[in-house]
Amino acid sequence: MTLRDIIVPSSHVANHNKAAGDVRPMRRHGFLLLVRADRSQRSAMLSARAAGAALLVCAWVHAGRALYFHIEETERRCFIEEIPDETMVIGKYRTQLWEEQTSSFLPATPGLGMHVEIKDPETKIILSRQYGSDGRFTFTSHTPGEHQICLHSNSTKMALFAVRKLRVHLDIQVGEHTNNYPEIAAKDKLTELQLRVRQLLDQVEQIQKEQNYQRYREERFRVTSESTNQRVLWWSIAQTLILLATGAWQMKHLKGFFEAKKLV
Known part of the structure; x- marks a missing residue:
């Protein structure tokens, strides 16, 4: 422990304070809590806290991006992934087909596959390929921003009225998570x-x-903010000019009306 807590009655505090110069008393429920702090131990405690925070950050960084979702055979599902430039991305998926007899999802048949299409932030297709029921796709981003990852089954083009449900397990790894460190070692x-x-x-x-x-x-x-501010400014100026022009026209029209009626 980095702090040693000594709880003593209030009557014994004065003598104890005289004997220990580095003891700070704190009152708690009729007693005084004497805390002796060691600088070296306190530094060790701060280091331990910093290490714990670093571990929490690493745990957050290593958080997975695995998920699963349900789609119909004629349905297309897209995801948005924000990716920096020059970053490798590896996606793995596995499909399961709903079986009415067993009321459960079973491994898909070999004939059922998935089409994967990936677009960069400029909507350019960087990957479009047909895979099997279980597959793995890889691409490297060259433009930072939101990349669109779309999947749909190959039966989309064959059966327009297919209603079978699919469960797709998708795992996307980005950056250093794509490295197989045991293999590298x-x-x-x-x-x-x-x-x-x-x-x-x-x-x-x-x-x-x-x-x-x-x-x-x-x-x-x-x-974007500067462009929006400029547009708002110019629109305000345009509104003001239109208002002034309308007021001037009304004044001129009223003046002509009163002169025609010989009221002025």
């Missing part, structure tokens, strides 16, 4: 420490890419 003959350093370097590189992407988004947001 075996291939490059890395020690456990060297492998850990490799993982940390990959994580730092991915963090830098994420930061660059956030700066890119901030720049786009700033440009």
Whole structure:
């Protein structure tokens, strides 16, 4: 423990304070809580807290992006994934077919496949390919932003009125999560420490890419905000000019009306 708590009656506090100069009394429920703090132990406690926070951050970074969803055979399902530039993405999927007799999802037949189509933020198709019932697709982003990942079964073009339900398990890995570190360690003959350093370097590189992407988004947001402000300003000026022109025209019209009626 980094702090030693001593609870004593209030009557014994004065003598104890004289004997210990680094003791700070705090009153709690009629007693005084004497806390002796060691600077070195306190530093160790702060280091432990920092390490714990780092572990929480790493746990958040390593969070998976696996999910599953239900679609009909004629349905198309798309997802949006924000990806930095020059980042590898690996997607794995597995399909199951609903069986009415057993009222459960069973592995899909080999004839049932999935078509995967991926578009970059500029809506350019960077991947469009037909896969089997279980498959794996890979692509590398060249433009930062929102990438659209769409999947639909190959029966979409064959059966217009198919109503069978599919369950698709999808797992998307981005950046350093795509690396197979056990395979890398075996291939490059890395020690456990060297492998850990490799993982940390990959994580730092991915963090830098994420930061660059956030700066890119901030720049786009700033440009959009400035453009919106300019449009609002010019529209306000245009409204003011229209109002002044309308007022001047009304004044001129009323003046001509009163002069015609010989009221002025």
